[in-house]
Amino acid sequence: MNRRLLRTFAGILALLAIVYAGDSAVVRYRIAANRDPFGQAIIQSLYFIHQKNGKIDYQMGDKETATCIRSLFPHLGYSPCWYLNRHTEKRIDI
Numbered sequence: 001m002n003r004r005l006l007r008t009f010a011g012i013l014a015l016l017a018i019v020y021a022g023d024s025a026v027v028r029y030r031i032a033a034n035r036d037p038f039g040q041a042i043i044q045s046l047y048f049i050h051q052k053n054g055k056i057d058y059q060m061g062d063k064e065t066a067t068c069i070r071s072l073f074p075h076l077g078y079s080p081c082w083y084l085n086r087h088t089e090k091r092i093d094i
Contacts (some may be wrong), residue, residue, distance in 0.1 A: 022045045023072045039068050041084035061092070 010077025030037040068081040 001060050009036065016022045024075055027069060027071050029058055037070050038078070039070050039081040040065050041068050041081060042066075043084065044088055045092060045094055046089050047092050 027037050042063050042064045044063050047059040047061055049057040049059065051057060066084055067078055068084045069075055069078040072079050072080060072082075073082060
């Protein structure tokens with residue numbers, strides 16, 4: 001039973017590594033072929049200001065444009081566009 005579980009886990013890890021490598025190859029191919037793999041997402045800053053009495057004050061910051069990459073996983077230091085489009089608020093604790 002343990003060997004079967006270990007083999008299944010190793011197979012899943014190998015499959016995940018193959019998908020990541022393929023995703024990375026596609027991104028690098030797009031860069032080499034002058035096809036833009038980058039996109040943009042609008043992020044809203046939200047400031048959480050902790051006061052001395054224990055309460056929290058909220059303030060909306062400026063909207064900013066973040067560069068993202070059109071892929072499944074993060075590459076080259078950029079987050080995937082599908083992730084940034086779903087997480088449009090950036091929480092900043094002060």
